[in-house]
Amino acid sequence: MRKALAAVALLAVSLATACGTKIGPGHDDKEVHLGLFVSTSGEIATFGEDTKKGVELAVEEINAAGGIKGKKIKLTHYDTASKPEEGKAAATKLATQDNVFVAMGAVASGISLAAAPEFQKYGIPMVSPSSTNPTVTQQGNYIFRVCYLDDFQGAACAAFAQNDLKAKKAAILQNQDDAYSTGLSDFFEARFKKAGGEIVAKESYKKGTSDFNTQVTNIKAKSPDVVFLPCYYNDAALIAQQCRAQGLNVPLLGGDGWESDKLVPNAKGALEGCYFGNHYAEADANPKVVAFVEAYRKKYGNAPSSLAALGYDVVYVVKKAIEDAGEFDRAKVRDALAKLKGYEGVTGKFDIDENRDARKSISMLKIEGEKFRFVRQINPSEVE
Amino acid sequence: MLRALGILCLGLAGAFGLHLVVSNAVPPYPALIVNMCGISIILAISLNVINGLTGQFSLGHAGFMAIGAYVSAYFTTTLRYFDPDAARYISEAPLFDGLWGFPPALLAGGIAAALAGLIVGIPTLRLKGDYLAIATLGFGEIVSILLSNFRAVGGTKGLTSIPGYADTFWIYGSAATCLILTGFLQRSTFGRALIAVRENELAAEVMGINAARMKITAFVYGAFFAGVAGGLFGHLMLTISPANFGYMKSVEVVVMLVLGGLGSSTGAVVGALILTVLPEALRDVERQVELSGFRMALYALLLVVMMLFRPQGIFGQRELSLKLLRRLLPSRDKPGRQP
Numbered sequence: 001m002r003k004a005l006a007a008v009a010l011l012a013v014s015l016a017t018a019c020g021t022k023i024g025p026g027h028d029d030k031e032v033h034l035g036l037f038v039s040t041s042g043e044i045a046t047f048g049e050d051t052k053k054g055v056e057l058a059v060e061e062i063n064a065a066g067g068i069k070g071k072k073i074k075l076t077h078y079d080t081a082s083k084p085e086e087g088k089a090a091a092t093k094l095a096t097q098d099n100v101f102v103a104m105g106a107v108a109s110g111i112s113l114a115a116a117p118e119f120q121k122y123g124i125p126m127v128s129p130s131s132t133n134p135t136v137t138q139q140g141n142y143i144f145r146v147c148y149l150d151d152f153q154g155a156a157c158a159a160f161a162q163n164d165l166k167a168k169k170a171a172i173l174q175n176q177d178d179a180y181s182t183g184l185s186d187f188f189e190a191r192f193k194k195a196g197g198e199i200v201a202k203e204s205y206k207k208g209t210s211d212f213n214t215q216v217t218n219i220k221a222k223s224p225d226v227v228f229l230p231c232y233y234n235d236a237a238l239i240a241q242q243c244r245a246q247g248l249n250v251p252l253l254g255g256d257g258w259e260s261d262k263l264v265p266n267a268k269g270a271l272e273g274c275y276f277g278n279h280y281a282e283a284d285a286n287p288k289v290v291a292f293v294e295a296y297r298k299k300y301g302n303a304p305s306s307l308a309a310l311g312y313d314v315v316y317v318v319k320k321a322i323e324d325a326g327e328f329d330r331a332k333v334r335d336a337l338a339k340l341k342g343y344e345g346v347t348g349k350f351d352i353d354e355n356r357d358a359r360k361s362i363s364m365l366k367i368e369g370e371k372f373r374f375v376r377q378i379n380p381s382e383v384e
Numbered sequence: 385m386l387r388a389l390g391i392l393c394l395g396l397a398g399a400f401g402l403h404l405v406v407s408n409a410v411p412p413y414p415a416l417i418v419n420m421c422g423i424s425i426i427l428a429i430s431l432n433v434i435n436g437l438t439g440q441f442s443l444g445h446a447g448f449m450a451i452g453a454y455v456s457a458y459f460t461t462t463l464r465y466f467d468p469d470a471a472r473y474i475s476e477a478p479l480f481d482g483l484w485g486f487p488p489a490l491l492a493g494g495i496a497a498a499l500a501g502l503i504v505g506i507p508t509l510r511l512k513g514d515y516l517a518i519a520t521l522g523f524g525e526i527v528s529i530l531l532s533n534f535r536a537v538g539g540t541k542g543l544t545s546i547p548g549y550a551d552t553f554w555i556y557g558s559a560a561t562c563l564i565l566t567g568f569l570q571r572s573t574f575g576r577a578l579i580a581v582r583e584n585e586l587a588a589e590v591m592g593i594n595a596a597r598m599k600i601t602a603f604v605y606g607a608f609f610a611g612v613a614g615g616l617f618g619h620l621m622l623t624i625s626p627a628n629f630g631y632m633k634s635v636e637v638v639v640m641l642v643l644g645g646l647g648s649s650t651g652a653v654v655g656a657l658i659l660t661v662l663p664e665a666l667r668d669v670e671r672q673v674e675l676s677g678f679r680m681a682l683y684a685l686l687l688v689v690m691m692l693f694r695p696q697g698i699f700g701q702r703e704l705s706l707k708l709l710r711r712l713l714p715s716r717d718k719p720g721r722q723p
Contacts, residue, residue, distance in 0.1 A: 014688055040676035047466070049676065079679060084621060084628055089416055089664055096412040113623040118412075136545045177532050178541035206529070383533055 024123045024360035026298045029326045031293070032067070033313040034318065035057075035100030036114060037090040038107050038311075042082025046129050047107045047307050051129055052077060053300055055104065061295070068319045069328075080106055087273035091115035095122045102127065102322075102333065104314045107307065108168060109133030109179070116143045117319030125334045126319060129310040129333070133179060137356040144337050144356045146313050146347070150180065153255050154187025155383040156362045157228060157277055162195050164375070165251055165275075167225035169200045173215055173239060174257040175231050177207040184230035184255050191383060200224050209235075209298035222249045227275025232257040244270045251275060259306050265372055271367045281363040281374040292346045348377070385457025388568055388587050395560030403553035415552070415701025417664050419620055422555035423613050424656035425429060426562050428640040429649050430609030436637065436647035436701075437575065438602040439582030441513060443634045444504070444520030445610050447527035448497040450629035454537055457546045460485060460550030460619070470580030485699070486549040489616040490558070497611025498604045500527075505603035509596065524634055528626040540629040550619035558616060562609045569605075570703075578602055582647075643690060650704035655697070662686065 014304050026033045038048035043095055048211060057074045069072060078090035087106055087359040096101045103119050103126045106112045108348055112131040119126040120140030128145040132153070137143045161167040170192050175181035189199050200222035203215035205243050215240070219227060228245065229236050229252055236258050243252065254276040264271065282293055292312060304312070320343060322328065324336035340352040350360030361379045365372040418709075427445060434442045483578045510520040532540045569575045580588035581595045589595050618624045635658065663683055670679040677701025 042554075047679070052676070076671070077676075079670065079676060081663070081680065083419060084623065084625075086663070088621060089413070089420070090667075092413045092416045093667065110542070110623070112623050117548075117622050119648055133541055135541065139544070177529065177626075179541060182540055227646050369507040 003165075018319070022254065023095065024059060024099030024343060025328070026099050026124075026330070027071060027173035030327065032071045032295070032322070033074045033076065033098060033100045034315070035094035035096060035098060036075060036077040036101040037080050037087060037103065038077070039082040039111065040077075040079045042080075044082045044108055047079070047130075050105055050305045050307040051105075051311035053317055054129075054296070054304065054308035055314075057296055057299055058312045058315035060083050060299075062315065062319060067217055068161055068322050068354050069330075073315075076100065079260075080111050082108065082111075087111035087112040088118060088159035091118040091126075095119055095124055101328065102123065102318050103127065104311075104318065111135075112136045112143075113139065116140060119141075119143065120228050121333075121344040123330055124154070125318075125321075125330060125337060129314045130307055132356075133183070134357075142358070146317055146345070146350070146354060146358045148308055148360050148362060149357055150183035151187040152380060152383065153277055153362060154189075154230070155191035156182040156364075157253055157255060158188045158195070158197070159182070159255055159363050159383045160277070160378060161228070162197055162227045164190065165226055165253075166373060167197065169198050169222070169224045170226050170228055170231070171201040171219040171222060171224035172199060172228045173203045173212065173219065175235065176204040178231075180257065181230045185228070188228050188230065202378075206243065210238055212239050213246070216242050216246050217249060219243075220246055224250060226250055227296075229254045230257070233260035233263040234266065237263060237268075237271065240267045240270035240274065243331065256306055261303075264367065272369070274367050275364055275375065276367075277362045277364055277378070278372075279363070280305060280309045281365055281372065283374050284363070285374065288344065289346050309346045313344075313347050317343060319362075386645070388481070388564075390488050392509035392561065392564055397526050397558050399553050399556035399560050402556050406552040408468075410525075416620075417661060419550070419552055419555050421657050421660045422552070422559045423616050423620065424640060424660045425653050426555075426560045426609055426613040426616070427637045428453075428644065428652035428656040429559075429566050430606040430613070432604040432641055432652040433578070433602050433637035435641055436649075436652070437570065437578045437582060438599055440509065440599055440603070441517040441640065442445050442520040442603070442717070443517050443631065444523040445522035445637045446629040446631060447604070448501060448607040448610035448613035449522075449617065449633065450524075450527050450531060450624075450626065451500050452490075452497040452614030453494075453624050453629070454531060454543070454614075455496040455542050455611070456489040456615030457476060457618040457624060458537065459489035459492055460549065461543060461546055486554065487618070490554070490612055494608045494611040496676060497610035497614065501604040501607025505600045505607075508642055509599045519630055524629070525630050527574045528629055531626040535717035538625070540626060542628075543621065544620050544623045545589065546624065548622055550616045555616050555620070558612050560607075563649060563653065567703075571648065574598075625673070639687070641697075643687070643697055644679060645699035645701060647701040648697070648699040648703050651697055651699030651702075654704075679689065 028341055038051045039045055040048045042051060059075050064071050080087040080090050094103055105125055106115060107130050109131040112128045113136055116126060116139035120142050123142060125142050130147045132147060132150045134149055137145055161170055172185050174185040192199060201219045203218055205212060205215060228252060229239055236254055240252055252274040256278050258276040259278050265283040293304060321333050327333035338352060343350055348361045350358045353359045357378050361377040364375040365378055366375050406418055431445050434440050504523050508516060511519055531537060539542055577593045577598050579592055581598050584596050598648030640655035641652055642658045666679040666682055
């Protein structure tokens, strides 16, 4: 026993002299190493796959055009399996073993939250393409994002309902188990009331529900001018059908969760003439968007989703920040990211604000047949 | 009793030794995996007491883990000393802060989970087999729904900025305590009674064992350590949300047990190690083949193969012990000398 203790003490002394973790530069003469961590397996695998496709397209284009300041991008991706603990493991591996120069990810806020402290600790900038929870970028001054937040999205939908749809009474039907849904719903409500509107009904359902008739009946009894559905496309399609079946024929309104190839087929016509807000519009005439959609179709054979567009933008934002910084230095790239203004990506023009969040516009789309028609953009200044 | 304390001290000293090695000489990524292994070990051993030793099929381990994680994180982040006269919080810093605040917070998480285990256990342990599995599954879901709707703990967004107190010492100290306590428990009259209940409840009753009480005690014991594991998980991840503790988490722990050998504590340890290290070890394989999802497919395939060759689990119901090792290794002892 005494011997064991002595051995432990000796070990302690000898190890105390060992040095702390050193992080490599993340670039050499020819290459700059970028890390990506998104979920390509598990519950939200489709979101991760789309993001990864967008990122890979951008990396391919940049490398074909000579790279960033003469250095080719080397991309390392680790799957986070839709689990925060895997997100943390992937982040630690990217930071301390691969020594990436900048990290990109994740889609789900829960995974970004688990990963962010790791990158912050080692001073590696992390840019999330699509984590919308406000707390993500509060994890430290090296954490950024290029998407808008739930609060802006909810408020923009409320402004659209009031200014464009001339709604005075709104109803909300939210998924009570989903942070995205409750977040959007709270901010919609706050903004709608502030501008003099009335929320006549706020109904909730549980994850996995397929029968919404009770909630729809309650909503119909209050005769709202518009119904806000902060949910994903599969729920939206079902709810829309049940609203129409009960004779509730007011416009339905949703956020970026509605975007899917399956939205219109699943709804079987029930969503005709409804609106939703999105990160970008495929039908946008902006030459940058047109070029991106064409390149993406050529490479993958289908139209890019918003997540693919955000993934594509993230890489170009990193490129711009490195070029603005003038050299390959993580602290300077961080400063350049923080100062980014008027950047034009495929998901719109945006600034990085003092909270390291993107301040950008939202595209309102109208569902017409199989197509999503671009209605107009709502700028942050409009809802503030 | 003295011997038990001695072994416990040795276990804690071992955890401290491991802590020194990991915090000084191991790079952060392997160190994180080592720490995650420790948490899995606690989860697997504690579930083994319920599922393996007592033969009850619980699928609610993630629920107990969630309770422990939230309660201990609430202690270290939010709870402050409250002055009732002034009706305000006196100190800026949380009440359970720093090195000495963490163990009470962990303990509180464990106790809260154990209480939940008691409350859930009394009515549900009348059920058997599949029915109990469904009831405990329901319990896990209820916990996550309650947490999702409880704004004080962040609702669906959960708690963030939890201090990173869970280092290797705390994790492996808890794991060693759990393993050693469970080892003694298994050998005690009480442990034998649990096994008797598993083998034949009626026969056990006839022998004078209060089966219901045995089952509830095993449940509470398992829930306590699941709560501690949850507390450690929260202070390692630094952020928790109800989504972390879905039923898949419970299933994961059950798979660790089945792989290691249901009923064997050391088997549970080995199962936990394999299932925690394997997905990480396969990362580089996936990177080589450049096929996304390959890692998870390979992981599942390996599980299938292992179960085909050893359906009773790696260890069956046997324990890995020094005695067994001595029997397996060629003996150095000369014949005639007493070992």
